[in-house]
Amino acid sequence: MTRMRAVDAAVAILVKEGATEAFGLPGAAINPFYSAMRANGGIRHTLARHVEGASHMADGYTRAADGNIGVCIGTSGPAGTDMITGLYAAIADSVPILCITGQAPVAKLHKEDFQAVDIEAIAKPLTKMAMTVLEPAQVPGAFQKAFQLMRSGRPGPVLIDLPFDVQLAEIEFDIETYEPLPVVTPAATRAQAGKVLDMLTAAEHPLIVAGGGVINAGASRQLVELAELLGVPVVPTLMGWGAIADDHPLAAGMVGIQTSQRYGNASFLESDFVLGIGNRWANRHTGGLDAYTKGRTFVHVDIEPTQIGRVFAPDYGVVSDAGAFLDVMLEVARERAVSGKLPSYLGWAEDCRVRKASLQRKTNFEDVPIKPQRVYQEMVQAFGRDTTYVTTIGLSQIAGAQLLHVYGPRKWINAGQAGPLGWTGPAALGVVRGKPGESVVALSGDYDFQFMVEELAVGAQHNLGYIHVVVNNSYLGLIRQSQRPFEMDYHVSLAFENINSPETNGYGVDHVKVAEGLGCKAIRIERPEDLATGFAEAERLKQEFQVPVVVEVILERVTNIAMGADLDSMTEFEDLAEKGEDAPAAVYALLD
Secondary structure, eight states: OEEEEHHHHHHHHHHHHTOOEEEEOOOGGGHHHHHHHHHHOOOEEEEOSSHHHHHHHHHHHHHHSTTOOEEEEEOSTHHHHHTHHHHHHHHHTTOOEEEEEEEOOGGGTTTTOTTOOOHHHHHGGGSSEEEEOOSGGGHHHHHHHHHHHHHSSSOOOEEEEEEHHHHHSEEEEOGGGOOOOOOOOOOOOHHHHHHHHHHHHTOSSEEEEEOHHHHHTTOHHHHHHHHHHHTOOEEEOTTTTTSSOTTSTTBOOOOSSSSOOHHHHHHHHTOSEEEEESOOOOHHHHOSHHHHHTTOEEEEEESSGGGTTSSSOOSEEEEOOHHHHHHHHHHHHHHHHHTTOOOOOHHHHHHHHHHHTTSOBOOOOOOSSBOHHHHHHHHHHHSOTTOEEEEOSSHHHHHHHHHOOOOSTTSEEEOTTTOOTTOHHHHHHHHHHHSTTSOEEEEEEHHHHHTTGGGHHHHHHTTOOOEEEEEEOSBOHHHHHHTGGGTOOOSOBOOBOOTTOGGGTTBOSOHHHHHHHTTOEEEEEOSGGGHHHHHHHHHHHHHHHOSOEEEEEEBOSOOOOOBOSSTTOOBOOSOBOOSGGGSTTSSSOOOO
């Protein structure tokens, strides 16, 4: 056996488990861990400007590619509490990140020592495990268990809290014979797959709802193969967007009361059977349950048993990893296809495609100030199929989800359930770390952008180049829209006359100067005809300087984005597309 400090054992385990990308800030109580990272040399560390930002970077890194686990590191006390929003965002979307905090020495834990807080108790509700390690010899086991938990069942985050003296204590540990614990995931049986297939093929208008579990399982290929074998259209959820490419003939569009397409909702309302795979029936997807469930049979497949029946009772539930379920479904479906026992859904699928080419929103506005719809039209035309979009919340995210296109798994990175303001920028930096050399485009409203804006300096320091589109209406746009039933516009305007930047014309914060002051490049666009050249220039600047490039687009102050309470009662505030030129960036050319 080899004698070493507990922190040296912990770092060696991180490397062997493949968690070699860390984000954080050193501090007195976590310095031993940093010394172990420095001695080991196997972990790349990105210095953040705020620990919450580091947690979102770890989150973005995990979401960037199959198998990734981002690591967030901070000192004791406020560093741990700063991580809480990051843990919430991760557990809400089933994302495994490992948060590591320093802590006061064990003997000081109950003496109100400087920056000593019971982070274990604080973090427990938001993690699969939160543990303050009190015995040095427990350190290897704690990390080994953490990785098993993060990967088993429904993925999620873990926090390990390391008292200063525990980090420095010497233990016996042999990394050469260390092995990760087995990952435990439930798998559907052939009998369950056969029953689901019986229910599906008994329907006339079946749909498959593909949730984030399909992305987490790395099972997008199997999903598309099953859809093609059965001829059944697919509706991705916000977290499952990209599991099937938007231009695939069986991609029926997203469904929901905010982040949805008109054609997606229309096709769903014509369905009579819904197979949900790895989804949560989130309320922004379902809207009112009466309208959502009426006249439909539901099957719910989820890796977590307690998710089945949480929102509404399905007609049949299967506890299974999405990939394992799709594998056995393909096996059974292929056998039935060979024997000629699968019905044809060509007519139903064609109906969905006709709706996709008919029910579109107008994007080609010429207004000045710019309408947001035009921005997303130009983004679709400027950025390629391989672009990964990163965003979190607000009218910018809702309109982006309605109008952008995604063509593959993990190319839409979104903090879907928690939706914390400020997540977008640091998460984008984590995504850039996880997708070196690939095109990453972030999307924020001005308010989201102003949260954690300091993390732009991280991109400048570490040459993490990406394009950050900031649609600026100088408003808390989503909150303003939600205040309409109260007949108020109260404390939601961010506009003011900036005495240092009169060129902002009353829109307040000069985002161009802020970005440049943090070491980045920035462009301001005020006319729709300048969007295409502006995006091209942003790409040129990113390639030349390898730093974040902010593209601020000055929008009209007030825009209401389509939404409603139920799938069958969405309110469209803007003109709808009536001819092809109204929506030139649509997936399908409009059927005039």
